[in-house]
Amino acid sequence: MTDYTDMQMKEREKYLALDEDELLAGLNEDELEQLELELEELDPDNELLPAGMRQKDQTKKKATGKLNREELMDFLESEAKLIEDVEETVPYQPGVKRGKVFVQQESVEGVLRPANLDPELEEALDNASEAELTDIAAILGMHTLMSSDQFYSSIKSSKIANQSGFTSVTKCDLKVSPINEPPNPTDVDKTLKLCQEDDAELTDINLNNIKNIPIHTLKAYCEALKTNTHVISFSLVNTRSNDAVAGAIGDMLKINRVLKILNVESNFMSGDGLQSILKCLTENDCIEQLRVDNQRSQFGNKVEMEMADFITQSSTLLKFGYNFRLQGPRSIVAAHLLKNNDAKRLTRVEFNPSSVVTKTVYKKKK
Incomplete structure (x- = not known):
């Protein structure tokens, strides 16, 4: 390895010792022009540059003058007239087709002979x-x-499975695979009784995906939560709740000061029903998470603007589950929720300063 390095160093020193001025002085005029062309930096792929700056100028003729377009056109026209036309093999005659005439072939029918089947099978x-x-x-x-x-x-199938034949209209069937989720094990009546008794162990009420709950039972839950002091989460996802239940939830939020999480997604609530819930955010000072997305009816621009107005009046809401279609309400709600989260964080730090990681340097006493 050392010998190879020494050899490289010797080759390098040999070229460094050359005198460039002496080499240039020994070149003739043609060699100097060739060297100049080789050293010229050009960019042939840059289409923004003129043609003269994209390629080497290899012409030695002097310029003949400015471009005269009329003279150039006259010269091209005269040159074109001097060129003789190519003679046609078959001269042109009006109404006479030149070349092979297309003849359509007759279709051959009866290639397949009729099959001989048994009389019973044919019948x-x-x-x-x-x-x-x-x-x-x-x-x-x-x-x-x-x-x-x-x-x-x-x-x-081993039997006749099709009810339609060849001539039936083909329709696109949307096949929805069933969701393999276990049923909700919550006992509705027992949970309602515990909620009315204000049981200390009951802190989460989950009625998700229970579709056979009567409307009056859901209203009874809302009535029991008015005086309940332990339940902090109430979820009614996919329970077919309507505007009547939404009104009962709004009345409950005006009184309840313990509930922090409310989820009413995937129900039959309209814009009026959701407004009855969101209006209570101005009076309720404990709700932190509210989810109302995926309702049966779609909300318009007016409803989304009113939803944004109600949310901006809440000082405790930290999360809001709804996909706004308009950019204006979406940005307003996002900015307000960020403001509430910052205020919550500052309150937590002031209440418990030890939650913030600090570095303290203690000086040793001499």
């Missing part, structure tokens, strides 16, 4: 319905004559 096929013929075609593998649903249903 069964003649009397078969279109749906039965579709099943037979699927069994024979003729999948191009039917839709994919007809084909796979015929193969999987």
Whole structure:
């Protein structure tokens, strides 16, 4: 390795010892021009540069003068007239076609001979319905004559599965796979009784996906939460709650000062029902999370603007679950929630200064 390095150093010193002025003095005029062309920096791929700056100037002729477009056009026209036209093999005659004339071939029919079937089988096929013929075609593998649903249903079933034939209109069926979730184990009546008794162990009421709860039972829950002092989370997702339940929730929020999380997503509430809930945010000073998205009816611009106005009047709301379609309400609500979260953080730091990591340097006593 050391010998190779020494060899490289010697080669380098040999070229460093050369005298550049002496080399240039020994070149003739042609060699100097060639060297100048090689050293010139050009960018042939830059289309923004003129042509003269993208390629080397290899012409030695002097400029003949400014461009005269009229003279150039006259010269091109005279040169074109001097060129003789190419002679045609077959001279042109009006109304006469030159070349081979297209003749359409006659279609050959009757290539396949009719099949000889048993009388019983032929009678069964003649009397078969279109749906039965579709099943037979699927069994024979003729999948191009039917839709994919007809084909796979015929193969999987041992009976006549198709109710429609070849001429039926193909429709796009949206197949929704069932969600493999266990049913909600909450006992509605027992939980309502514990809520009315203000049980200290009951802090979370989860009625999600229980669709057979009567409206008066949901109103009873709201009435019990008015005086309950332990429940901090109340969830009514996909319980078919309507505006009547929303009004009861609004009345409950005016009185309750313990509940922090409320979830009413995926229900049948309209814009008026949600407004009855959001109006109470101006009076309620404990609710921190509210989710109202994915209702059956879509809300317009007016409802979203009113929702943003009600939310900006709340000083405790930290999270709001709704996908605004308008950019204005979305940005207003996001800015206000960020402000509430900062205020909550400052309150937590002032109440418990030890939660903030600080560095303290203690000086040793001499």
